[in-house]
Amino acid sequence: MNGAPTRLNTTALVKDRALKAGFDLVRITTAADFLEDRQVALKRIDEGLMDGLPWYNQSRVTRGASPNQLLPGARSIICLALNYFLGDSTEEESGQTGDRKPDESGPYTGKIARYARGRDYHRVMKRRMRDLVTDLTALLKVEVSAHWYVDDGPMLDRAAAARSGLGWFGKNTNILTGELGSWVFLGQIITDLELEPDPPLKKSCGSCVRCIDACPTGAIVGPYVVDNTRCISFQTIENRGPIPIDLRPAMLDWVFGCDICQEVCPVNRKETPTREPALGQHRLSVANLVEILEMTEARFLERFAGTPIMRAKRVGLQRNACVALGNLRAVESIPALTSALAKGAPLVRSHAAWALGKIGGVVAASALREASNVETDKDVLSEICLAASVSSADPIEEGVRDLP
Numbered sequence: 373m374n375g376a377p378t379r380l381n382t383t384a385l386v387k388d389r390a391l392k393a394g395f396d397l398v399r400i401t402t403a404a405d406f407l408e409d410r411q412v413a414l415k416r417i418d419e420g421l422m423d424g425l426p427w428y429n430q431s432r433v434t435r436g437a438s439p440n441q442l443l444p445g446a447r448s449i450i451c452l453a454l455n456y457f458l459g460d461s462t463e464e465e466s467g468q469t470g471d472r473k474p475d476e477s478g479p480y481t482g483k484i485a486r487y488a489r490g491r492d493y494h495r496v497m498k499r500r501m502r503d504l505v506t507d508l509t510a511l512l513k514v515e516v517s518a519h520w521y522v523d524d525g526p527m528l529d530r531a532a533a534a535r536s537g538l539g540w541f542g543k544n545t546n547i548l549t550g551e552l553g554s555w556v557f558l559g560q561i562i563t564d565l566e567l568e569p570d571p572p573l574k575k576s577c578g579s580c581v582r583c584i585d586a587c588p589t590g591a592i593v594g595p596y597v598v599d600n601t602r603c604i605s606f607q608t609i610e611n612r613g614p615i616p617i618d619l620r621p622a623m624l625d626w627v628f629g630c631d632i633c634q635e636v637c638p639v640n641r642k643e644t645p646t647r648e649p650a651l652g653q654h655r656l657s658v659a660n661l662v663e664i665l666e667m668t669e670a671r672f673l674e675r676f677a678g679t680p681i682m683r684a685k686r687v688g689l690q691r692n693a694c695v696a697l698g699n700l701r702a703v704e705s706i707p708a709l710t711s712a713l714a715k716g717a718p719l720v721r722s723h724a725a726w727a728l729g730k731i732g733g734v735v736a737a738s739a740l741r742e743a744s745n746v747e748t749d750k751d752v753l754s755e756i757c758l759a760a761s762v763s764s765a766d767p768i769e770e771g772v773r774d775l776p
């Protein structure tokens with residue numbers, strides 16, 4: 373660059389270096405407060421739609437909607453996206469989860485959302501953002517003041533992306549990008565650099581409502597509004613307690629996150645595989661449910677350390693595996709569920725009881741009866757009694773594997 377860099381050529385340099393740093397999309401917005409988004413988020417909290425996430429509170433939203441509170445002197449926000457689409461399950465992927473076979477005799481498996489199939493994206497993105505700021509400091513020969521966020525701070529990631537024109541809000545509340553659909557992680561670098569802002573896109577979902585119709589738990593309660601407490605993603609990842617009984621059947625075979633409202637989205641038809649090698653490392657598209665149920669802490673760490681799945685913790689994942697086994701009516705998993713009912717953590721015992729009740733038959737009924745004689749935890753005991761009362765007495769000949 374000759375002479376003092378202008379705002380336009382600094383912006384061009386930032387965008388060029390961001391793409392070279394491995395990000396797929398980059399746009400700029402100002403550091404102005406996100407007034408409307410703050411209002412919407414505060415209303416969402418008031419209406420109880422963010423219940424279950426105690427850290428998502430009013431003060432977090434107020435701070436996050438005001439970039440100058442996060443970085444005094446902030447002038448611009450560099451909005452970044454990283455594609456995480458890996459393609460669908462393949463033999464190779466499922467082989468890595470253990471012993472899954474393509475035919476009906478293979479073990480029962482539960483689905484893992486696409487965003488969680490590789491290395492922990494927080495680490496991947498944050499390293500790239502840090503390197504980008506170092507790179508810009510060296511190139512611009514100024515001390516760049518910056519803070520960066522990826523899903524891990526008060527920043528309203530999607531509001532920043534929408535205002536910068538990186539993408540637009542879909543009715544499922546995800547940011548849809550023209551280039552990569554919604555299969556992108558969002559990150560922002562708030563900086564004191566004066567950059568040229570991009571305009572928001574003039575795009576919308578039009579009359580489409582596919583995601584609203586497809587959500588199995590009715591979590592998209594209206595266009596652009598998700599009830600966190602009904603979302604499978606919240607229940608399988610963030611909820612540390614029991615999953616509400618009425619929601620369990622609708623959770624199908626998802627054991628970590630949920631992609632249904634993105635899979636049905638026509639904007640996601642163009643599927644471009646990620647070029648980020650770290651996201652392709654683990655390829656955890658499905659997990660062997662009985663293996664999860666029988667996992668020791670050491671095995672859990674061995675399998676999932678460094679991936680987003682750690683967030684659910686072993687007990688949470690085992691709870692989720694019980695729900696999926698119940699929904700799959702996994703008859704062959706009765707011995708594993710019976711053992712979990714005897715030896716698992718209370719949360720796992722209560723969900724194992726539910727699964728046995730859902731599977732039904734004399735063997736499951738007798739496991740529930742025996743457990744009711746020895747169980748001392750009153751919450752688990754009440755789940756056992758409920759499961760025994762709804763359990764079908766007819767022995768089930770075959771498990772139902774194909775969920776809609």
Ligand code: B12
Nearest residue numbers: 409413485523529531545546547557558596598605629630
């Ligand atoms: C809390 C949270 C969750 C919660 C709540 C989800 C929710 N919809 O709010 C739970 C655990 C359920 C969740 C699930 C998922 N999450 Co999440 N989550 C977050 C987090 C931490 C905060 C989101 C937030 O502020 N929600 C509050 C509400 C008020 O915000 P909102 O729904 O976006 O509301 C906006 C719009 O509705 C819009 N709006 C309102 N009315 C109207 C009207 C019109 C006409 C328009 C145009 C717009 C509009 O304004 C609102 C304010 O900006 C962000 C990271 C971050 N720090 O921002 C990640 C984040 C949103 N999650 C992400 C992902 C990947 C997911 C999942 C896909 C994971 C999965 N596969 O299981 C699912 C998707 C579920 C879904 N349909 O939203 C990504 C989304 C990437 C993208 N392309 O959009 C983020 C951005 C993380 C990241 N940095 O990459 N998540």
Ligand code: SF4
Nearest residue numbers: 587603604630632633
């Ligand atoms: S992630 Fe699943 S449960 Fe949550 S809103 Fe989307 S389809 Fe519904």
Ligand code: SF4
Nearest residue numbers: 542543577580583637
């Ligand atoms: S499925 Fe339709 S309504 Fe939902 S986000 Fe995609 S385009 Fe929008």
